[in-house]
Amino acid sequence: MEKRYRLRKNIEFKRIYKYGKNYWNRNLVLYIRENGSEETRVGFTITKKIGNAVVRNKIKRRMKGIYKSNFHNIKGGYDLIFIPKRNVVELSFHELESAMVHILSISKILKK
Numbered sequence: 001m002e003k004r005y006r007l008r009k010n011i012e013f014k015r016i017y018k019y020g021k022n023y024w025n026r027n028l029v030l031y032i033r034e035n036g037s038e039e040t041r042v043g044f045t046i047t048k049k050i051g052n053a054v055v056r057n058k059i060k061r062r063m064k065g066i067y068k069s070n071f072h073n074i075k076g077g078y079d080l081i082f083i084p085k086r087n088v089v090e091l092s093f094h095e096l097e098s099a100m101v102h103i104l105s106i107s108k109i110l111k112k
Contacts, residue, residue, distance in 0.1 A: 001068060007043030007079060016043075016079050023107045027088050027099040031081040032107050040109075042067055042080045050086055059084055059096075066097045075109045 007013060020033030035041065044063055046056045063082055082103075088096060104110050 001042075001064065004039060005041055005071075007041050007081065012079070013043060013045070013081060016081055020079070020081075021107075023103055025099060025103050025106070027085055027091060027096070028103050029083040029085070030103045030107055031083070032109065033079045034077055035079045036077070038076045040071075040074055040076050040078045040080065042082070045081060045083045047083075050084065051089055055089060059088055062093055062096055063100065066093075066100050070101065070104070073111050074104065075111055078109055080109075 007016075016031050016033045020031045023030045023032065044060050046060055048056075050056055050059065063084065067082075082100070088099075091099070101110075
């Protein structure tokens, strides 16, 4: 994923947490905020409560892959932050993918 499509700075994350809207389901939390440009940027946050570094990186890699495969279905002009919950560790790839698509659909940023 190119740098222009990623959220990297702490101030960007804090701004989205403070001024953005949040949506959730059983497995994920999604923070979303309009960014005023035509590009959608994304960030992933995983707490240490979920597991050790190996587990957290595995989940993050899966989420990035799912996002990358569904990137063309997302409307432009948003900043997104995905936060997985503890039970994500037990999910398969397809279950995690359906959870991410579900949370994107309830936030109404998927293209029809």
